[in-house]
Amino acid sequence: MKSLLVPTDFSKYAExxxxxxAFIAKIRKSTIHILTVVRSTDEAEYKKAEVDLKQLLKLDFLANIKIETYIKIDGQICDKIVECAEEVEADLILMGSHGTSTVSDILLGSNTDRVVRKSEFSVLTIKHKVSDMKIDSIVFASDFSPESNRIFSIVRTFADKFDAKIHLLKVNTPTHFEPTRVSMEKINHFIENEGLSPISGDKYRVALYSDSTQELGILNYCIENEIDMMALGTHKHSFWQLMFESTSKNLVTHSFRPVLTIPIPE
Structure with a gap:
């Protein structure tokens, strides 16, 4: 986790x-790459972006962190974010979000949704200022199908680097119900495939939770267990994953905790 990309429109959400x-960078000795996108070729707007970036670097919490800044001109904002992520070989994109879902010329909000749904990069979305900077617990919400094994290494690495406990969460809903026996068989098979073991020092717990919707189940579980971060996969094809992609978008919009979305490889 050495390369972190943070797009900004200089709003409080981006900050x-x-x-x-900065919290992650100080612990992991990461470089933060700050990107802003100028939506026109007007020189005055470019100059203003330069001034705003210089002002941003004066924030106290950025002290003693290696920072690189970038200005991209014109084009689709989502595309420019992904382009920059590729250039800096980002391990993680961190984005603010104010929950806007309209088609408007803004950097955050709807563009956060687009990056989460279409990017090949893991995206950590922060909806609000986090007052308690810690990662002691991470929920991995999943159906624990074989595809889940493709992305769990990212969650596990994140947890290992912060010594966090992983909550393996399966949410049952009235429309997507599964007997407990079936859910536990899937989870136990998942644990076996991942080689998770308390004897080896792995910190995890299994949780089955019932609620009216997937996103409410995840949110309510996190509230009840004081979870620091949520993690889940996004996929473009199977019905269940299309449903869960919608869940991840809703969590990005409504969550009070950072949401880590990880693209499931084809």
Whole structure:
């Protein structure tokens, strides 16, 4: 986790994401790459972006962190974010979000949704300023199908680096119900495939939770267990994963905790 990309529109939402990136960078000795996108070729707007970036670097929480800044001109904002992520070989994109879902010329909000759904990069979305900077617990919400094994290494690495406990969470809903026996068989098979073992020092617990919707189940579980971060996969094809992609978008919009979304490889 050496390369962190933080897109900014200089709003308080983007600043919350930047502060969280600084928290990670100080622990992991990461470089933060700050990107802003100028939506026109007007020289005055470019100059203003330069001034705003210089002002941003004066924030106290960025002290003693290696920072690189970038200005991209024109084009689709989502595309420019992904382009920059590729250039800096980002391990993680951190984005603020104010929950806007309209088609508007803004950097955050709807563009956060697009990056989460379409990017090949893991995206950590911060909806609000996080007052208690810690990662002691991470929920991995999943159906624990074989595809889940493709992305769990990212969650596990994240947890290992912060010595966090992973909560393996399966949410049952009235429309997507599964008997406990079936859920536990899947989870136990998942644990076996991942080689998770308390004897080896792995910190995890299994949780089955019932609620009216997937996102409410995840949110309510996190509230009841004081979870620091949520993690889940996004996929473009199977019905269940299309449903869960919608869940991840809803969590990004409504969550009070950072949400880590990880693209499931084809």
């Amino acid at each position: 919350a994401a930047l502060e969280y990136a």
